[in-house]
Amino acid sequence: MKKLMLAFAMASALYAPSAMAQEKLKIGATVYGLNAEFMQIWTAALQKHPAVQKGEVEVTIFDGRYDALVQQEQFNTMITQKYNAIIFVPMDIEAGAAAVQAAHDAGIPVVGSNARVNSDLLTSYVGSNDVEAGELEAKSVLDKMGCKGNVVIIEGPIGQSGQIQRLEGNEKALAACPDVKVLEQQTANWSRAEAQTLMENWLTSHPGQIQGVIGQNDEMALGAIEAIKAANLKVSDFAIAGIDGVTDAINAVKRGEMASILQDANAQAQGALDVAIKAVKPDYKPESPIWQQYPSMKWDDGKDKTYLVPWTPVTLENADKLLESRK
Structure with missing residues (x-):
């Protein structure tokens, strides 16, 4: 027992x-x-x-x-x-x-x-709301450009909702500025390194013609900034924006290099x-x-x-x- x-x-x-x-x-x-x-x-x-x-x-x-x-x-x-x-x-x-x-x-x-x-x-x-973010970031770029000139759009991975919806917002803002031309539009897959390579190529293809950079996230906007610096150009001559509020982007905002929106x-x-x-x-x-x-x-x-x-x-x-x- x-x-x-x-x-x-x-x-x-x-x-x-x-x-x-x-x-x-x-x-x-x-x-x-x-x-x-x-x-x-x-x-x-x-x-x-x-x-x-x-x-x-x-x-x-x-x-x-x-x-x-x-x-x-x-x-x-x-x-x-x-x-x-x-x-x-x-x-x-x-x-x-x-x-x-x-x-x-x-x-x-x-x-x-x-x-x-x-x-x-x-x-x-x-x-x-990614449509809202896309519109806000593009508007900040276009406002700095005075609604005139040429922009490039660096997209997220094609087929991801952020890319689709932020592009919709980008296009809504661009529709209000008919005098702005989109020179290039391509994905960099949310990657800073890929965006830097894209921007280097575009600066070579369109010398002196790019006034604005719409990066669908901060990493890609930061990659574009690196390309601009590597080409010995002034970042202040460009209107640049991203989305997310990552640490490097917040510091870049403090330096006056770009605009960003915090995604919490x-x-x-x-x-x-x-x-x-x-x-x-x-x-x-x-x-x-x-x-x-x-x-x-x-x-x-x-x-x-x-x-x-x-x-x-x-x-x-x-x-x-x-x-x-x-x-």
């Missing part, structure tokens, strides 16, 4: 931590790529979420390596391993839909963040995790402070299909505060 009771006690002891482990939610996040600072800030913010810090949620980050097929395989892994929820920052607006479908069929909620996927099966989307990676990531947890635990209350930071973005019990984080133009007045927040 004593042996039986001892065996039962041991079994109970073994079961107890197992049951506790099951209470911790297992949430995966597949992001299009981790080479650049913006997505590094986004993933760091996810790990700093209060629910993760308190041990309520275990988050696993998957690097999509800028490949939609890699992200599909990462979804398959998360489905097989029975993750409770998935956060998706897709590489391709169309290709990502099949991955969302597979998770939906397996009963796993998927929350989109930062980049769009063409699927009605997302539980929700937490990001920012912290709010997008933590907001997406709050919504993902809510999809699994109906009684969950949001733990991230971002809902107080942006009162215009109503929590609404985590049931909205879209949550849009406002843009913040980077200015000389707020640049130091933004840089301090990165430390």
Whole structure:
């Protein structure tokens, strides 16, 4: 009898931590790529979420390596391993839909963040309005040019929602300046190095003819600035803008070299995790402070299909505060 009771006690002891482990939610996040600072800030913010810090949620980050097929395989892994929820920052607006479908069929909620996927099966989307950003950045370039002259557009990866929607915004601003001509328009895949090469080629092809540079993210705008400097030209002779508010871009704004708009990676990531947890635990209350930071973005019990984080133009007045927040 004593042996039986001892065996039962041991079994109970073994079961107890197992049951506790099951209470911790297992949430995966597949992001299009981790080479650049913006997505590094986004993933760091996810790990700093209060629910993760308190041990309520275990988050696993998957690097999509800028490949939609890699992200599909990462979804398959998360489905097989029975993750409770998935956060998706897709590489391709169309290709990502099949991955969302597979998770939906397996009963796993998927929350989109930062980049769009063409699927009605997302539980929700937490990001920012890229059309608005594209229009704002292009307008800053065109205003500096006085709505006259020639511009080049450095695009994100063709087929990603940021590229599609920011271009729509770029074109809206350009439509208001019919005297401005787009000399060149090509992707640099969000890459500073690729943008530098493009800009070097364009400066050679169009000597003295480029007045404005519309970079669909900061990394590419910074690459264009490097090309201008390498050609021994004055950066101040160009109107240049990007999007994201990465550290180097904020410093470039302080030097008067470019304009930028902060895309709040912290709010997008933590907001997406709050919504993902809510999809699994109906009684969950949001733990991230971002809902107080942006009162215009109503929590609404985590049931909205879209949550849009406002843009913040980077200015000389707020640049130091933004840089301090990165430390």
